[in-house]
Structure formats: structure tokens, C-alpha cells
Amino acid sequence: MKRSGVDLLVGLFVLLGFGALVFLALRAGNMSSAVGLGPTYETTARFDNIGGLKPRAAVRSAGVVVGRVSAIRFDDKAYQAEVVLALDQRYRFPKDSSVKILTSGLLGEQYIGLEPGGDPELLAAGDRITMTQSAVVLESLIGQFLYGRASEEGGK
């Protein structure tokens, strides 16, 4: 086969292959984990139990992604989990906003729901969000239910 013929076919093969890769990466997958949110400011929040929350989980307010969990640490003085939230600089929230750990769908991934409060003063970088609600742990729920049932029975 002639030189130019081979080169053409190989070039076509390489282009097709890379095209497939690009298609998979961009159209089939999402790049949200790589494409940053732009400049962010960090705030922290303490939880008794973070459940299945993972770093890079979304922070949503009114259902829209406004930030990401950048780090999760354990505070061994207060025996609580400390979560660092990186919030998009475009959005500012009142100082008394609350955060909850919610689950997307019934058995889906956990994310942080941010509900704005009413304080005229806004959260700044390094601030701590004080109103927090921990994740719902299935076992505790079942335990509560059974305990509730038992005390009901006992009360009769």
C-alpha cells in the first residue's frame, strides 16, 4: 500500500479514537468536578453526624449548586465533624443561614442544603455557620421508632 494511503488511514484512526475520547469525556460525562466554580470563599460548619457526606459533594440552595464541600475534618475537642464549605463568590448568604445534610432521592448521594436566614449581615470568608442539622442515620431512626412503639405499649 502506498505511503500516503497508510498515513491517511492511520490519521483517520487516530482522529476517530480521540474523537470518541472527547465525546465520552464531555458529552457522556460531566466535568463539574474539574471545572471550578470560579473564585470561592470558605466557611465552616459543625455537625454531630455527617452520615455519608463526601468531599466535593454539592452545596445547594433552593436546589441550585452554590458551592462544594472542600474538606471534612474531625474536631477532637468538641467531638464533632467539621465541614469546610467553598461557596461561590457570586452568592452571599445571611449570617444566620442554616445547613442541613440531605439525601438526593431516596437512596442517593448526600449533599448540603443551605437555607438563608434573615440577618442583614452576610457570611464572610472564615465564618462559622452555627445552625446545623446532622444527617439522618437509618439505625437511629429505626431505634427511635422501636423505642417509641415500646413506650407507647408500656404506657397503655
Add this chain to the structure above:
Amino acid sequence: MRTLLLPLQWLVEFVGSVGKGARFFVHLCWLAVAALRRPRLVIDQIHFIGNYSLSIILVSGLLIGFVLGLQGYYTLRRYGSEEALGVLVTLSLVRELGPVVTALLFAGRAGTSLTAEVGLMKAGEQIDAMEMMAVDPVARVLAPRFAAAVFSMPLLAALFSALGVLGGYLVGVAMIGIDAGAFWSQMQAGVDWLDDVGNGVAKSVVFGFTVAFVALYVGFNAQPTPEGVARATTTTVVAASLAILGLDFVMTALMFSAN
């Protein structure tokens, strides 16, 4: 006493051959980089190894996409989650089936042809003649093929997965009637380009190294007779396939257990 020494001798031989193989692998990698200085040779090999494998890879990818679409639909329908078909098909392909099935097909098609080609060259004294002409056959014959195989594998795996997604789309949306919007949007939400696609690419690169090395090593060390070459091609398929599946387990555990 003699019988006691036998397993020990066997062990020593085995370890020795592992060492020989490892040395050959490193030598081949080194020479493969040098071979890039002669792009003509590598490009010719990419043509023989990559282009000639395209038909089987593309068709298989499409067919597997069809099957995934069907099977996935029947299973998801039980939980009312048909709309997750897109993410199911894509994740299965990109994480596992794409790299692994492509590698297995590649071992069977390109791996055996490499082994047979090198084995026959050895049987016909061509390797010998090259050595006597002061040309290193490993550098001139094996290294360009190694480089071409390592380069072609990830591309073939990507094509397989892409066609599989297309196949799943055709069955799920065009044939069965799942909402196209849900198909793509759930897929895009559920498939991460680095964690899923990236890891899949990493797997196919490792598989490329594996298949290329096994095929060339077995062919180069085959007995220079017709039976020797025939046996060598069988060895290549068996050894490469087992290595692929074994490495797949190890890599999956490393890459995806963190989730």
C-alpha cells in the same frame, strides 16, 4: 533427595523466567521510546494493529451497547428507574466493558497476529539474518510494534465505549422509547470525566502494555517450528486474557473502592 530438589529447581526456574520477562519488558519499553524517532515504522504498525482491528471493535461495541440497553431496561423497569438507562449503560462501558472487552478482543485479533508474525520471522531465520546484519531485531521489529499497540489500545477502547453508548441509545430511546432528555441528562450527571472515563482510559493503557508485551515476548521466544508458532499463538491469547482479567480486578479495587 532428588525428588525433594525437583520442586525447588522448578521454583528457581520459575523465578528466573519471571526475572527474564521483567528485564525484557523494561528493555522493550526503553526501545519503544527510541522507536518513536523512526515514525515511519511505528505508523505502519499502527495501521496493521489499530486500523485492522477497527471493524471487530466497532461492531462489537455497537452490539454490546444493544445488549446493555435491553438488559439494563428490563432490570431497571422493576424499580421504576428506566430513565437511569443512560447512566447504567455508560458507566458499565466506560468503567469496565470498554477497556476489558476491547483488550480481550485485541489480544485475540492483534495479539495473535503479532505472535505469529514474530514467531514465523524467527522460524524463517529472518531474526537471525537481521542480527548478522548488525541490526538489533528487538529494536527494529519488536519495539515499533510495542509502541503501536500501546498507542492503539486506549483509542480502540474509547471507540468501543462510544459506540456502546450509541448502541444503548438506539435501543433505549429509538427502539423502546425512553425519554432522550432523561437518557442524556442522567448520564451526564452520573458519569464523571476523571473518575470514570479517566480511570477507564488508564485501564486500557495498562492493558495495552500487557497484551503487547505478552504477544511479543511469547512470539520472540517461540520454538522456530510450525507447531511451536501455533502453540505460541494459543499461549498469547490465554496468558494475555488471564492477565487482563487479573489486572482488571486489581485496578478496579484501587480505583473505584474509594467511592
Add this chain to the structure above:
Amino acid sequence: MPDFLSLDRVRFGYGKRVILNDISMRFERGRVVALIGGSGSGKTTILRLIGGQLRPQQGAVVFDGHDVHRLDRDGLYALRRRMGMLYQFGALFTDLSSFENVAFPMREHTDLPESMIRDLVLLKLEAVGLRGAAHLRTSELSGGMARRVALARAIALDPPLIMYDEPFAGLDPVALATVAQLIRRLNDALGCASIVVSHDIKDAFAIADHVFLLAGGRIAAQGTPDEMKASEDPNVRQFLDGDIDGPIAFHFQAKPLAEDLGLGA
């Protein structure tokens, strides 16, 4: 004239099996030397020792002042560029055409421009009478033609030493005579040393200046073709006369026949 190539007291074997025992030979430029002997007598082994593919257990192979087996890889490769080798079945590269096969050594070892390589290749093919077949693929060549193309490839870099491993095997009389004549003519034209390993007494003797007969790991006899023909040595006589029994026995080593058949003691 200083020895161009010499084997000094070379000993080679595999484990306990000794193939060559204390062999000493001298080769000069401009002479065709024939190595004859039975199968397994070590003729091809000698060629491999000269080319550095095998290592002798004892003794030395000296080519143009260099001890072949004391050289590092680069030195050995440099030496091999000055040796041409013709294999029994040609050993042409099957993925290349005839032209490309002959051009191979030139492209690998020289920086000559393509136009010059083209001219040289055509001249080499002309020397073996196959310039018109330059474009043919190796699969399209007959046995004799393939061997001649391989010969053209062996002389591509004008080596001072050419080795021929069974160049006459399996050829029809015409092709055989062609190859034999080419070996002699090239040797005289290039002034190189030629070593021909062969079973073919008549044709080897016709072109050789000196003959070595190998038997039992040693040089059983040597001399000019005429001297060999007149020799009374039993090894030489058996080989030249084609006797089926002699120093090379007819029967492979075995128990007495009566024992094998289970007959009386």
C-alpha cells in the same frame, strides 16, 4: 599475508555434547574455502562462532585482528557490518520487496540519499542477474531467485567476508550452477574471503581453493580439491565416494538385533 580470519584451538559444545574439539583454521582474502562434513558435524556452528552468535568454551576467533568474543555489543555489531551471510533458504524479510530487502543494510547503516541507494541496489541485483525482479515481493520469487536476492543483500555493503550456509541445497541444476558461478565471480571481483558450507561435493569442489572435512568434532582432512580427491583417508573416501557405511556408520547406536527381537541369548 596476515591472516584475515582465524580460529585458534576452538572448542564448543552443549553441556556434555562436544561438537567442535580443538579446531584451528585459517582463511585468507581472495580465497574460497569449502567446509564439508556429515550432518551435525559442526559446519554451521563454525559460521555462528565466526559471527559471534555462539561463544566457544575454549579458544578464540580472530577477525581482522579483533577477538570476536571479547568485543562489546557495539564492537561486535561494527564487525558484523563487515560480514555478509547467506542463509540456506535466503531468510529474506517477507514483509519487504526484493528491492527493499537489498536496500535494508544500506538504509540501516549508511546515510546515503535514496537516489544513491536506488542505484546501488540495482547494481547489486544486476550482479546476481535479477535487476528486472526488483519490484517483486518475496512470495513471488522462486527458491533459486530468492537465494540470489539474498546473495545481493549479503553483498550490499561490499563485505570482506561472505559466509554461505548450504547455498546449493534444493536447487535445480541451472540455478545451482548460477549460484556456484556467482560465488566464485564475486569472490574474485570483491577480493573477499568466502566460506561455503555444503554437502554438494561436486559443485563445492568446482569453485573452492581449499577444503576442510569435519568429522567427529575435528578436522578429519584438508587440502585443495585435487588433494582431497586423491586422498586415501577413510573419512574422505567415504564422503567423496558416497559409501553408506564407513567412519560415519550406517546403524545408529543400538542393542544387538537378537536382543531387541527377544531371540535366544
